[in-house]
Amino acid sequence: MAKIADRYFEIDPWKVIEKGSDPAYSEVAESIFSLGNEYAGVRGYHEEGTTAETLLGSYFNGIYENGRHLNRVQYKGIVQRIHFMVNTVDWLYTRISLDGEQVTIGESQITDFKRELDLRSGILTKEYVVTLTSGKKVKLHFSRFLHMNQVENMFQEISVTPLDGTTKLELTLGADFATKHFGDDYRYWQILDKGDLEAGAAILGETKTTKQTLLAAFTLDTSTQPDQVEPLSEEYFVGKKLIINLPAGETFRVRRHAVNVAKKTGAGSEDWLAGLRVFERSQQLTWEQAVATQRAYWDQVWENQDIVIVGDEAQQQGIRFCIFQLNQTYHGQDPRNNIGAKGLTGEAYSGHAFWDTETCCLPYYLLTNLEAAKNLLEFRYHTLEQARGRAKELDCQGACYPIATLNGHESSDLWQHASLQFQPSSGVAFAVWHYSKFADDKEFLYRHGLEMVLEISRFMVSRGDWDQNHENFGLWSVMGPDEFQMMVNHNTYTNLMAKFCIDYARELLAEVKDNSPEDYQLALEKTSVTAEELAEWQEISDHMKIIQTEAGLFEQHEGFFQLPHVDIHQIPVEEFPLYHHWSYDRIYRNDMIKQPDVLMFLFLLNQHFTKAVKRVNYEFYEPKTIHESSLSPAIHSILAAELGKEADAFAFFEFATRMDLDNYNRNTREGLHTTSIAGAWMNIVYGFGGIRTDGTELVMAPMIPNDWEAYSFHVHYKGAHLFTTVTKTGYTIEMMGQSALTILLHEKKVLLKAGKNDFIWEASTDLDR
Numbered sequence: 001m002a003k004i005a006d007r008y009f010e011i012d013p014w015k016v017i018e019k020g021s022d023p024a025y026s027e028v029a030e031s032i033f034s035l036g037n038e039y040a041g042v043r044g045y046h047e048e049g050t051t052a053e054t055l056l057g058s059y060f061n062g063i064y065e066n067g068r069h070l071n072r073v074q075y076k077g078i079v080q081r082i083h084f085m086v087n088t089v090d091w092l093y094t095r096i097s098l099d100g101e102q103v104t105i106g107e108s109q110i111t112d113f114k115r116e117l118d119l120r121s122g123i124l125t126k127e128y129v130v131t132l133t134s135g136k137k138v139k140l141h142f143s144r145f146l147h148m149n150q151v152e153n154m155f156q157e158i159s160v161t162p163l164d165g166t167t168k169l170e171l172t173l174g175a176d177f178a179t180k181h182f183g184d185d186y187r188y189w190q191i192l193d194k195g196d197l198e199a200g201a202a203i204l205g206e207t208k209t210t211k212q213t214l215l216a217a218f219t220l221d222t223s224t225q226p227d228q229v230e231p232l233s234e235e236y237f238v239g240k241k242l243i244i245n246l247p248a249g250e251t252f253r254v255r256r257h258a259v260n261v262a263k264k265t266g267a268g269s270e271d272w273l274a275g276l277r278v279f280e281r282s283q284q285l286t287w288e289q290a291v292a293t294q295r296a297y298w299d300q301v302w303e304n305q306d307i308v309i310v311g312d313e314a315q316q317q318g319i320r321f322c323i324f325q326l327n328q329t330y331h332g333q334d335p336r337n338n339i340g341a342k343g344l345t346g347e348a349y350s351g352h353a354f355w356d357t358e359t360c361c362l363p364y365y366l367l368t369n370l371e372a373a374k375n376l377l378e379f380r381y382h383t384l385e386q387a388r389g390r391a392k393e394l395d396c397q398g399a400c401y402p403i404a405t406l407n408g409h410e411s412s413d414l415w416q417h418a419s420l421q422f423q424p425s426s427g428v429a430f431a432v433w434h435y436s437k438f439a440d441d442k443e444f445l446y447r448h449g450l451e452m453v454l455e456i457s458r459f460m461v462s463r464g465d466w467d468q469n470h471e472n473f474g475l476w477s478v479m480g481p482d483e484f485q486m487m488v489n490h491n492t493y494t495n496l497m498a499k500f501c502i503d504y505a506r507e508l509l510a511e512v513k514d515n516s517p518e519d520y521q522l523a524l525e526k527t528s529v530t531a532e533e534l535a536e537w538q539e540i541s542d543h544m545k546i547i548q549t550e551a552g553l554f555e556q557h558e559g560f561f562q563l564p565h566v567d568i569h570q571i572p573v574e575e576f577p578l579y580h581h582w583s584y585d586r587i588y589r590n591d592m593i594k595q596p597d598v599l600m601f602l603f604l605l606n607q608h609f610t611k612a613v614k615r616v617n618y619e620f621y622e623p624k625t626i627h628e629s630s631l632s633p634a635i636h637s638i639l640a641a642e643l644g645k646e647a648d649a650f651a652f653f654e655f656a657t658r659m660d661l662d663n664y665n666r667n668t669r670e671g672l673h674t675t676s677i678a679g680a681w682m683n684i685v686y687g688f689g690g691i692r693t694d695g696t697e698l699v700m701a702p703m704i705p706n707d708w709e710a711y712s713f714h715v716h717y718k719g720a721h722l723f724t725t726v727t728k729t730g731y732t733i734e735m736m737g738q739s740a741l742t743i744l745l746h747e748k749k750v751l752l753k754a755g756k757n758d759f760i761w762e763a764s765t766d767l768d769r
Contacts, residue, residue, distance in 0.1 A: 005655065005662035013316050016117040016661070021128075023106055026052035027669030032660060033117050033124055034345035034672065035144065036328035038337060039151035040260060041344020044115075044124060047092040047142070047156070051106035055669070056179060058088050059344045060262040061337045064351065064406045065181075065188045066209045071413050077393050079413045083406055085340065085351020086188050086207060089216040090176040091258045092156055093239065097170035098138050103130055119324045120302065121295050122148065129163070137163040147290055148297040151333060153282050155290055156256040162248050169246055173256055174232060174239020175216040177205045182347040187236070193272045194238045196231040200256075201238035202279065204272045213266035215275030216258065219283065223253040255287050264336065301327055304714055304721070305368050307684055311709035318657025319684060322677040326364060329674050332372025338379045339674060340406075346671020352404035352411055353379075356675035358427035359604060360631055364678045366438050366693065367685065367715040374444060377435060380428045381448040383408025384455065387425070391459045394419060398458030401425045416486050420479040422463065426497035429456045430604060433504050437693055438718065446512045446519040450505075454527045457505040460498035461540055472545040480557065482597035484587045484628075488557040490545045493601050499544040500605070502537045509534070552613040553620055554598045563591040568626045577628060593621060595629035596636065603635050606642075607695035615643050622648075630659060634679030638687040641703060649687060650705050656680035685713050689724060690746075693717075698743045700733070702726045717741075722752075730760035 008025050009032065010017040018029055033044025043057040065086040071079060096103040113128040127141040139161040147153040160169055177189045192213070194203040202217035220240060228243040246252050259282045261275040305323055309316040329343035338353035339361050357376060365373035380387075380401065386408030387399035393410075394400060401424040402410035403417050412418040432449040435441070464475045475498060480491035509529070513520040523529070547555040555561055575581040587594075596603070598621055602614050618639050627633055637652035657680040660668045685691050688711070690701025698717050704710070704726045712725040720738040724731060734756045735741060741752045745759070 005658065005664060006666065007662050009661060011313050011317055013313065014119050014320065016119070016317070016321060018115040019113070021105055021110065021113045021115075023050075023052035026050060027055055028663055029115070030055060030057070031345050031668050031671050033115065034325075034328075034343075035122065035124055035146050036325075036344045037146040037148045037151045038328070038330050038333040038344075040146060040154070040262070041328070042092065042144075042146065042154075043345060044117075045092075046105045046126075047090075047094040047144075048096050049094075049102075049104045051104060053669075055182070055346065056087075056090060057346060058090055058092075058179065059085055059347075059351065060088055060214065060260070061334070061344065062264045062406065063088060063207070063212050063214065063262050064210060065207050068186065073415075075415075077395070077419050078415045079410050079418055082350065082411045082413055083210075083409065084181075084411070085344075085347065085406060087179045087181040087347065088177070088189075088214055088262075089203070089205060089260065090179050091154060091216050091218065091260055092144065092256075093172075093174040093176040093237070094156075094158065095172040096140070096158075096160070097168075097172075098130065098160075099132055099134065099136070099168050101132055103140070119320050120298055121291075122146070122298055122324075122328070123291070123294070132167075134165075136165045136167060138167055139163055145290075145294055146328075147285075148294060148327075148331070150282065150285060150290075150293075152259050152261055152278060153285055153290065154258040154260060155287060156258065157253065157287070158256075159251050159253045160246065161251040162246050164248055166245055166247050169242075169244050169252060171242045171244075171254065172232065172239055173218070173220060173242070173254070174237055175201065175203050175218060175258075176237045176239075177203065177216075178236035189236070191236060192269050194233060196233070196238070201231065201233075201240060202276065203236075203238045204269070204275065205236075206266060206268065211266050211268070213263045213268070213271040213275075215261040215271060215279070217260075217276065217279040218256050218258040221255045221257070221287070223251065226252075257283070257285075257287070304716070307681075307711065307713045309708060309711045312707060315654075315657050318661055319680065321661060322657055322680045325672060325674065325677050326361075326681065330361075330365070330372060330376070332365070332369060332375040335375040335378035336382060338376065338406075341673070341675055342671030343674035345674070346669075348667075348670035350404070350411065351406055353406065354404055354675070355421075355424040355427040356631060356678075358424075358431035359600070360634070360675050360682065361678040362431050362434065363686065363693065364681050366434065367691070367717065370439055370716070373435060374439065374441065377428075377431055377444070378448070380431075381452060384452060388455065391455075391462070394463070396459050397462040398460070399425065399452065399455035400459045400463075401428050401456070416479060417483070420477065420486065421483075422460070422475070422478065422494060423481055423497075425456045425459060426494070426501055429453045429501040429504060430497065433500075434694065442516070445508065446516050447522070450508050450512055450519070450523050451526050453501065453505045453508060454523065454529055457498075457502045457537060458527070458529070458533075460501055461537060464495075464498065464540070466543075467545075471543065473540045473543045474545040480597045481595060481600050482556065482593045484592055484594040485557060485560070485597075486588050488559070490547060491557040491597070492547060492554045493556075493597050495544050496546055496601055499541050499546070502541045506534060506537060506541075552610070552616050554617055556593075556597050556621070560591065564589065566590040566592045568592055568624065571626070576626075578626070579628070591624055593625040595627065595632040596621070596625065599625075599635055599639060603638060605694055606692050607699065611643065614639060618643060618645075630665060630673045630676040631679050634676070634683050634687075637683050641687040642690065642701070646703070646705065650707070653680075653683045653687065653705075656683045684711070685715065688726075689713055689715075691715060695744070697749075698741075699745075700724070700743055701746050702731045704728060720752075730758065732759070733757045 141159040143157040189205040200219035226242040230241040341349040391400040404412040633652040640648035692699035721736040
């Protein structure tokens with residue numbers, strides 16, 4: 001794995017620190033210092049302006065626009081118009097003039113620059129000293145944060161202190177809709193209304209095609225009364241200019257309380273008054289209250305989710321950064337939200353959610369925040385009609401969930417992905433089943449989950465077919481998780497997960513029939529599923545083609561074993577990423593694997609397979625995988641840890657928590673790898689902690705990497721809060737919330753009791769068994 005750290009930020013267990021401002025890392029730092037509260041996200045751009053490369057990004061979950069151009073390829077089933085997360089208002093807009101000199105990062109003479117992201121409070125601070133052409137020095141300090149509970153509320157503080165002489169300060173603060181979308185100078189917003197407020201200003205924007213609205217309003221609170229205050233208004237901008245003469249040593253502080261009210265189903269100009277009402281109510285929240293509740297929110301997060309690593313400071317910082325970003329990106333605030341591949345930190349992947357949500361992100365929420373996990377599934381239920389429509393576009397029945405989406409409609413105009421990959425659909429069914437392992441939530445399972453699973457199974461059946469001898473059923477001309485193999489027949493992941501969906505649909509329907517006749521009838525009415533259809537599904541499941549050798553090795557797809565071989569270790573490092581250096585069709589002509597395919601279902605349905613089967617498949621497929629997906633190493637690390645391959649496990653893990661902090665893929669500037677961040681968490685909890693959640697009981701099998709002295713982690717399972725500490729001599733599982741819980745610990749049933757349960761390593765333990 002030719003990935004090398006590009007370390008720029010200082011190591012600290014609870015902070016991310018940048019000392020000095022290197023323009024080469026400007027956009028990387030913007031991604032790293034992104035703040036979010038699920039409702040909104042803002043990149044860590046310099047609000048006062050910079051000469052360095054910058055992506056000034058401010059985003060709101062579910063606020064999107066449609067592409068300006070139709071796809072010229074007009075074949076049925078190919079997406080005609082994409083949609084994407086659109087850049088919104090610069091609510092941090094700031095311009096600072098000192099004695100008539102504009103302060104700009106990269107242009108002004110700046111010393112003592114320091115920026116810190118405090119993971120315990122979610123507050124980003126920055127300070128530096130500006131030297132003017134006259135020789136005067138002025139100290140500037142900035143703070144910002146997004147409230148984690150009252151999510152429309154966002155805060156900024158700026159302090160200006162002349163160090164050696166009276167200085168004239170002109171400070172312009174505003175809200176600006178003239179932002180660029182990923183460098184595109186086209187304006188996706190039109191202004192419906194704007195106005196000057198007594199202590200601030202407000203402006204209402206509307207997206208041009210989706211007709212969603214965003215009211216951006218703010219008030220300013222100053223430590224002393226400025227000498228002059230001027231209202232400002234331009235086509236896309238409203239603001240205030242504050243002018244004051246500051247004596248040496250006197251600090252002028254201004255606090256901005258921004259309230260941004262986003263309407264996913266906008267009502268045009270009517271949203272002006274509705275937004276102002278939200279704004280007025282929000283003024284009851286003071287800066288001091290906001291800071292206090294912000295710290296309380298994060299205190300609770302760390303009390304229930306912290307992972308402590310002793311003996312590896314870099315990984316300690318890395319995993320806390322991951323947990324912090326996962327909570328910023330999503331914590332169940334709104335069931336209409338999902339998790340984009342870049343979260344709310346950048347515009348790469350257009351803000352779309354992929355199948356990573358159900359397979360790689362959901363485990364984190366299942367084990368830390370069950371309500372958030374449910375809300376992720378509710379997003380899929382709310383978009384079930386769009387999935388039904390997509391199935392019809394593909395000449396199929398049932399529901400086909402999109403490979404890339406914000407609003408439930410397919411937004412990938414790459415037909416080989418949008419029309420051939422069905423991992424999102426099987427992933428949703430798997431997620432419903434996975435959720436049922438944690439929650440006794442019959443209302444959701446019987447009324448929402450069942451409907452989704454039935455329609456997904458119907459799609460899989462209609463997309464598949466029998467061979468000419470009517471002996472085997474399967475899905476033809478598909479693309480599995482390994483996106484280096486296109487139009488293949490009987491991809492084992494696809495067929496096996498289709499069988500899983502069908503079997504679970506029939507099992508869940510039978511359960512509902514026995515336990516809730518009313519919900520059973522409602523499901524039949526909604527889906528029109530018949531007894532004949534269910535009988536057909538049983539026959540299809542019994543004859544689903546799964547290609548496996550006597551030794552237990554699954555063939556990735558029909559004919560994979562005969563493909564020409566490529567030794568991936570002989571590929572020059574300068575040819576990566578391959579998409580940029582190999583012709584597109586070249587990557588399809590060999591047995592090189594982009595990301596786990598067979599190994600992926602061995603992870604998801606881990607307890608369904610023996611360790612011998614996992615071993616033979618890991619040893620066959622791992623040497624063929626080049627990890628062009630950032631999610632790939634995590635899955636390999638988890639399986640390697642289970643198989644006792646400690647060197648492999650740590651090698652795949654070592655950059656996981658720091659993929660973005662150390663810019664391993666050299667693309668952090670585009671936004672954080674949010675779903676890979678979830679994979680880093682799984683690396684520790686599922687990998688080294690040995691957690692498995694796909695069986696009838698919770699599985700644990702802790703191990704400790706040689707380079708660590710100790711580590712600890714939290715999981716929440718069926719009302720029990722399990723705090724596990726692992727050392728070189730043994731491990732302790734402290735249980736809270738339940739009096740007793742039976743788990744499978746290192747393949748043995750163990751009854752945990754409330755309080756501390758101590759275990760020592762057995763001398764006979766063979767980690768490579």
